[in-house]
Amino acid sequence: MKILRSDHFAGYxxxxxxxxxxxxxxxxxxxISLYFSFTKYDILSAPQWVGLMNYETMFKYDxxxxxxxxxxxxxxxxxxxxxLLFALFLxxxxxxxxxxxxxxxxxxxxxxxxxxxxxxxVMWRQLFGINGALNSILTSVGAIDRSVGWLTEPxxxxxxxxxxxxxxxxxxMLIFLAGLKxxxxxxYESAMIDGASxxxxxxxxxxxxxxxxxxFNFLVQIINGFMMFTQALIITNGGPFNRTLLYVLYVYRxxxxxxxxxxxxxxxWVMLVIVGVLTAVIFKTSSYWVYYESKGE
Amino acid sequence: xxxxxxxxxxTACYHLFTIALAAFVFYPxxxxxxxxxxxxxxxxxxxxxxxxxxxxxxxxVQGWKGFGRTNFGVFFRNSFxxxxxxxxxxxxxxxxxxxxxxxxxxxxxRLLFACMILTMLIPSQILMIPxxxxxxxxxxxxxxxxxxxxxxxxxxxxxxxxxxxxxxxxYELDEAxxxxxxxxxxxxxxxxxxxxxxxLVTATIFSFYWKWEDxxxxxxxxxxxxxxxxxxxxxxxxxxAAVTDWGAMFAMSVASLIPVFIIFVLFQKYLVExxxxxxxxx
Numbered sequence: 001m002k003i004l005r006s007d008h009f010a011g012y013x014x015x016x017x018x019x020x021x022x023x024x025x026x027x028x029x030x031x032i033s034l035y036f037s038f039t040k041y042d043i044l045s046a047p048q049w050v051g052l053m054n055y056e057t058m059f060k061y062d063x064x065x066x067x068x069x070x071x072x073x074x075x076x077x078x079x080x081x082x083x084l085l086f087a088l089f090l091x092x093x094x095x096x097x098x099x100x101x102x103x104x105x106x107x108x109x110x111x112x113x114x115x116x117x118x119x120x121x122v123m124w125r126q127l128f129g130i131n132g133a134l135n136s137i138l139t140s141v142g143a144i145d146r147s148v149g150w151l152t153e154p155x156x157x158x159x160x161x162x163x164x165x166x167x168x169x170x171x172x173m174l175i176f177l178a179g180l181k182x183x184x185x186x187x188y189e190s191a192m193i194d195g196a197s198x199x200x201x202x203x204x205x206x207x208x209x210x211x212x213x214x215x216f217n218f219l220v221q222i223i224n225g226f227m228m229f230t231q232a233l234i235i236t237n238g239g240p241f242n243r244t245l246l247y248v249l250y251v252y253r254x255x256x257x258x259x260x261x262x263x264x265x266x267x268x269w270v271m272l273v274i275v276g277v278l279t280a281v282i283f284k285t286s287s288y289w290v291y292y293e294s295k296g297e
Numbered sequence: 298x299x300x301x302x303x304x305x306x307x308t309a310c311y312h313l314f315t316i317a318l319a320a321f322v323f324y325p326x327x328x329x330x331x332x333x334x335x336x337x338x339x340x341x342x343x344x345x346x347x348x349x350x351x352x353x354x355x356x357x358v359q360g361w362k363g364f365g366r367t368n369f370g371v372f373f374r375n376s377f378x379x380x381x382x383x384x385x386x387x388x389x390x391x392x393x394x395x396x397x398x399x400x401x402x403x404x405x406x407r408l409l410f411a412c413m414i415l416t417m418l419i420p421s422q423i424l425m426i427p428x429x430x431x432x433x434x435x436x437x438x439x440x441x442x443x444x445x446x447x448x449x450x451x452x453x454x455x456x457x458x459x460x461x462x463x464x465x466x467x468y469e470l471d472e473a474x475x476x477x478x479x480x481x482x483x484x485x486x487x488x489x490x491x492x493x494x495x496x497l498v499t500a501t502i503f504s505f506y507w508k509w510e511d512x513x514x515x516x517x518x519x520x521x522x523x524x525x526x527x528x529x530x531x532x533x534x535x536x537x538a539a540v541t542d543w544g545a546m547f548a549m550s551v552a553s554l555i556p557v558f559i560i561f562v563l564f565q566k567y568l569v570e571x572x573x574x575x576x577x578x579x
Contacts, residue, residue, distance in 0.1 A: 007401050007402055007403055008403040009403075010397075010401055010481045011401040011402070011403025011404075011406065012397075012403060014393050014394060014396050014397025014398075014485070015393075015394045015397040015398060015409065017394055017449060017450050017451050018394040018413065018450055018453075018456065019409065021447060021449075022412065022413070022416065022450075024450075025424070025428060025431070025450065026416055028427075028431070029428050030419075030424070033424075033426060033430075036426075036427070043433065090318075094315075096311070098308070098311065098312075100312070104315055104319060105569075106565065107319045107322075107323055108322060109569075110326060110561070111322060111323070111325070111326060113557060113558070113561045113568075114554050114557060115506070115510065116510050116512075117509075117510045117528065117554065117557070118527075118528045118531045118532050118535075118550075118553070119329075119551070119553045119554050120554075122531065122532075122535045122546065122550050123325060123328075123329045123547075124325075125535075126332070126547075127325055127328065131341040132344055133328055133344045133345040134345075135344070136343060136344035136345040136346075137345045140345070167322070167325070171572050174569055174573050177573070178573030223418065223420060226420070227420040227421075227422045227423075229422060229512075229513055230512040230513065234532060234535075248422045251422075251425070251426070252425070255426050255429070256517065261426060261430065264426050265426055265427065268423050268425070268427075271423055272419070272423050275420065
C-alpha cells in the first residue's frame with residue numbers, strides 16, 4: 001500500500017503513456033532498424049544477414065545516394081535561410097506601430113496555415129505547370145516567348161520546391177514578431193540619443209537581441225527541411241532526372257516501391273547520424289554567432 | 298515639405314508597399330479558389346486570371362462524387378474520425394505526462410525528461426520503416442490503428458508546452474488541495490486541468506492540423522480506398538496522368554482546406570500565441 005501512495009509510483013503512472021510509447025514505438029524500432037540495416041529483407045521472406053553490404057553499396061556503388069544527399073542539402077540550406085530572411089523582413093515591417101498591422105499579419109500568415117497540405121502541393125504543381133499561372137503571367141507581360149516547363153527543366157525544378165518553402169514563412173514570422181517585442185525599448189532610446197541610424201539600430205541591437213530565436217528556428221527548420229516529403233512527392237516526384245530526389249523520398253521508394261527494407265533501414269540510419277551530427281555542430285558553434293543576454297553582465 | 302506631409306507620405310508608402318507585398322503573397326490562394334469555380338475551358342487559357350467568367354458550382358458537385366464508388370463524403374468522414382480521435386489522444390495523454398514531469402518528483406525523472414527532449418529532435422520520417430515493420434508484424438496494416446493508437450502515447454512538443462503552463466500555476470493550490478484530502482488524480486483533474494485550458498486549446502489546434510494534413514502515414518499504412526482520408530484521396534484524385542476534370546480537382550483541393558481555415562478563423566489568437574511562445578510550426 002505504501003508503494004502505491006508514494007510519489008515514485010504516482011509519477012510513473014502519469015508518465016506511463018509517454019514511457020510506453022518511447023520504448024515501444026521509438027527506441028525499439030530504432031534498435032531493430034539497426035539490425036535490419038545489416039540484412040537483406042523484402043518483408044515476404046525472412047531477413048538475411050549480409051553484414052556491411054548495404055552500407056558498402058551505398059557509399060561505393062549507388063549513385064542515387066549522393067544525388068539525394070546533394071538535393072536534400074541544397075534544398076535545406078537554400079530554403080531555410082531564404083525563408084528566415086523573408087520572415088525577419090516581414091516581422092520588422094509588421095512590428096511597427098501602425099494602423100492595420102494586425103490585418104496584415106493575418107493575411108501574411110494564411111498561406112502557412114495551409115502549410116504542408118496536399119491541396120497546396122497540388123496547387124503549386126498547377127501554378128508552375130506548363131499551362132499554369134506563372135507561364136500565363138510571364139507570357140502576357142512579355143517576359144518569355146513560350147511556356148517554360150518549370151517542373152520538368154532540370155535546372156528549375158528544385159527551385160519550385162524552394163519557392164514553396166519560402167512562401168510558407170508565416171510561423172517564423174510570428175516567432176520573430178514575438179521576439180522583437182521582447183527587445184527592451186530603452187536600448188533603442190539610448191541608441192537614438194547617441195545618434196545611431198535605423199540601420200545601425202537594427203544590426204547592433206535588434207539582430208543580436210533576437211539571435212537566439214533565429215538560431216533555434218534555423219536548427220529546427222533545417223531538420224524539417226531534411227525531412228521534406230509530401231510536397232516533393234506530389235509536385236515533382238523526384239524528377240526530372242532525379243534533380244528533386246529528396247532523401248526521404250528516396251528512402252520511401254527503396255522501402256515501399258522496391259521493398260528493399262534492409263537497404264532503406266541503412267539509408268534511414270545514415271540520415272539519423274547526419275541529423276545528429278548537424279544538431280551537435282549547430283549547437284557547438286552557436287556561441288560564436290548567438291548573443292545571450294546573461295553573458296558579460 | 299512640412300514635417301506633417303512628410304510623415305503622411307511615409308505612411309502612404311508603407312501601406313502601399315505592404316499591400317503590394319501581401320497581394321503577391323496571397324495571390325496563389327486566391328488563384329486556387331478562382332480556379333475551383335472556372336469552367337474547364339478557362340483553366341488553361343488565360344490561366345492566371347482571378348475572375349472566372351461564370352461561377353461554376355458544378356465543379357464541386359462533380360468533385361464530390363470522388364472516384365470509383367467512393368465519394369468525398371466518405372473521405373471527409375474518415376479524416377474527421379482519424380483526426381478527432383488522434384487529437385483527443387494526443388492532447389489528453391500529453392496533459393497527463395506533463396503533470397507527471399512538472400509536479401511529481403520520482404526516481405529517474407531527470408534522465409527520462411532528457412530522453413523526451415532528445416526525441417523531439419528525431420524526425421518521425423526516420424522511424425517510418427521500422428514502425429511500418431512493427432505494425433506489419435502485429436497485423437495493423439490497412440487499418441487506422443497505426444495512425445490513431447500511437448497518438449495516445451503523448452507528443453513531446455505538447456508535453457513541453459503544457460509543462461510551461463503548469464509551472465505557472467502556484468504550487469500553493471496543489472498543497473491546499475492535498476491538505477483537503479485530494480489525491481494526485483484529484484489534484485490533476487480539479488486543480489491542474491481547469492488552469493491549463495489555453496495550453497490545451499493550443500495543443501488541440503496543432504494536433505488537428507498535423508493529423509488533418511498527415512499524408513505519409515495514410516500513404517504507407519492504408520491500401521483500401523474506402524479507408525482513405527482526404528489528403529490521400531486528393532493525391533489520387535489529382536494524379537496528373539488520370540485527371541480529366543481539372544475544375545473538380547481544384548474544387549476538392551479547396552474543400553479539403555475549409556476545416557483548416559474555419560479553425561484558423563475561430564482560434565487565431567491561440568494559434569498565434571502557441572507559435573510565438575513555443576516555436577511550434579503550424
